[in-house]
Amino acid sequence: MAMVHVGIDVSKDRLDVHVLPDGLAFAVARDGAGLASLIERLLPLSPHLVAVEATGGFETVVAATLAEAGLPLVVVNPAQVRHYAQALGRRAKTDPIDAAMIARFVEATQPEVRALPDAATRLLSDLVARRRQIIEMIVSEKNRQHRTTVPRIAKSIARLIKALEKELVEIDGEVDTAVRGSPVWRAREDLLASVPGVGALTARTLIAEMPELGTLDAKRIASLAGLPPYTRQSGRWIGKAMIGGGRKTVRSALFLAALVACRHNPVLKLFRDRLVAAGKPKMVAVIAAARKLLTILNAMLRDEKPWQSA
Structure with missing residues (x-):
């Protein structure tokens, strides 16, 4: 019996699904009812792999729902899928076509299934990412501050930098609370930070x-x-x-x-x-x-x- 591979293209409002080897294709809404319907249709198929693309956040709830249902989930790199499609000479790009390409990609490459981070780890990851974004904004504003010669603009930039630095302090506090509040994370941090050069x-x-x-x-x-x-x-x-x-x-x-x-x-x-x-x-x-x-x-x-x- 051939192994079943499922590709799911995630957009803002819906999920396009393609199932190999039988070529079954359908779409569901990207909401609670749609996800429940998706799980109900996929479980009887006993898929070998179910793949979704990393799409900048839209896939998070979908991936978590599939993983919680016990389906073998992989989150794939959209650039790799697109390169695979180009190698096959497939230039057309629609949501149903993308779902089919995702299914064919995982069927050909057989990526390894990895457990998704738990809710606490996802929150810490989001906080660390937000901290990085704030630092990038501060650097950008300070660069603008050095270039401007207009007093009004300089004052606006200074106010924004002050607000961003205040937000950075708050984010750092939340990250510290999250890490030091978890015995497991605290132990991991202490081990990692014991290496000279690792802060x-x-x-x-x-x-x-x-x-x-x-x-x-x-x-x-x-x-x-x-x-x-x-x-x-x-x-x-x-x-x-x-x-x-x-x-x-x-x-x-x-x-x-x-x-x-x-x-x-x-x-x-x-x-x-x-x-x-x-x-x-x-x-x-x-x-x-x-x-x-x-x-x-x-x-x-x-x-x-x-x-x-x-």
């Missing part, structure tokens, strides 16, 4: 954005962060290896932590210096240090042991 912000970003840390092997956890280099070669041409993909926020946090660790962490400093002495560019050495740092943090959480320099 509270990096630790909390990892807790919020990478709950798999400590449960996967080194290669898979590095892949989630987009840190392993991939080869670029064609015939005799060999390009520079690049990194990319994965979770950008985690990768950025680890890169900044690695910059600090390469100065103050004896293990990573020695690792980075050896690479530079071997002729590696300094940026490549720091990225390699970030990957090694992630491997160390992953092992520490797995073994529940704090940092030991030796």
